[in-house]
Amino acid sequence: MKVSQISTFIENRPGRLHAACEALSAAGVNIHTLSLADTSEFGILRLIVADPLAGKNALEKAGYVARLTDVVAVEVPDDAGGLTNLLAKTDQAGLGIEYMYAFSTTVGARAIVIIRFTDPDRAIEELQKRGINVIEAVRLLKS
């Protein structure tokens, strides 16, 4: 149920983000979506890719530090209120969110929200109880 996300440490220097993406493309790893969190000195790049393990290895080979983290992918209607409705339910369930990012799909009017919960297992259980469509890695990656 959980989706494996790659995260990597990027220094705030010209060319570092480019080099990281180049390492992934050279290894034939397709990026589905990403988010870059930045501070004044460094950034943390988070990626959802077709093959997380291959992506992590490619980054490490290129000298980056990379790790895989479990995140939860949730499907919401791509309309006003879609995300609000989801967040109302995470609040009800008292789920802690570390960070999140989202992307729209071409399949119907749906959007996918990637959420890093403090406790992903409990989050999946609580969201499903509340009728939220938590999507599986396989389905997400095919969309």
Added chain:
Amino acid sequence: MLLRENWNDTGQGFHPVSAPDYLPAAQLRELQLRRLKAVVERAYEHVALFRERMNERDLTPARIESLSDVSRLPFTVKTDLRDTYPFGLFASPMSEIVRLHASSGTTGKPIVVAYTQEDIQVWSSVMLRTFAAAGIHRGDIVQNAYGYGLFTGGLGAHYGLEAIGATVVPASGGNTDRQVMLLRDFGVTAICSTPSYFLHLIERAHDLGVDLRDLPLRAGIFGAEPWSTAMRDRIEKDSGIKAYDIYGLSEIIGPGVGSECSAQDGLHLFEDHFYPEIIDPATGEVLADGEEGELVLTTLSKRAMPMIRYRTRDITRIITEPCSCGRTIRRIQRIGRRSDDMFIIRGVNVFPSQIESALLAVEGALPHYRIVLKRERGLDQIHVEIEVGPEIFSDKVSAMEEMHDRLAHSIERITGLRVAVHLVEPHSLPRSEGKAKRVWDERNDG
């Protein structure tokens, strides 16, 4: 027949060449005094600088009657070697000198050291004793990753390894990928290098998919730079070997002045060839055994270039308690810092080793770091750049910021100074293949 035995600390007995390690104290002192008198005489007769300094003090070699008279002799310092560059301190004619080595000369002129055939034999014997103490024996395959050439490390270790009968792989420094290949393909059982280079090697091996813990490698003989106990723990954990500290300096002989034994608790000084004193670096006064100060060494048997009371700048203390290994020669504590590695910032004395232990106090922090001193708007600032390894990396910004603050606080707690900590990518800091350079002083630019 005798030499076919595997003489080492883990077996019975000892290598015949290691016999002086076990001399009864009285006999050792007698030997030291006899050699001291001879070396002072030799230096007085053949080295102008030493003779002039003796004359200034109204001293003659005949006035050296006991070991405690050493303290009456003048000190020799590193600048004496530079001032007499290249051959001014030699006590033998070139026709008797069979080898020259020289320092890299990072701070001006290099220093040059010389060896007669007898000196080379002594050097081989103390290196043999060094390796024997680390449990190396005939049958071991030893990769020597100290640089071969003008640096004393490579050839010094090489001769000792051949003397003990081990199989030497003279890899020299550098070309890390090939080092990893040799380690794996040759079934290397022990390695010699600087500790910082070995850390680099562990890291590179990991990137190449080689886990050193899966190889027959069991011992490392590391020296040529001060390294902390925490760094040793990390090396032993990440590579599955026992990491032995050795001590030496070119001015005295090269590697082979002192060495750890299986107890890994202080370094045995080869006192039959090198006479140690501990002094107060500020006053030059001799301190009692057990007190911490600067190590001063007198070469008791060097012929080509005797060194009388050479100030090593290394801070240590003499351990007089007997060692569990049975050796009677005394030990010095591992060198944690050098009196000239110290830098002064905002009036505070700081040693790189303090920063290293502060970084290692924070759980899981890798010891790849460098210290950059800058002058910003007239104020001296310490910048510490730390590589983010898998142990401290997190996908959460808050966790990374917390790690950053913990590292900064840890350094501040130990040094008492505010520092600017910068987290940088792995492999982004310069790597040394010889002695690690930790401090980059850029204050002259401002």
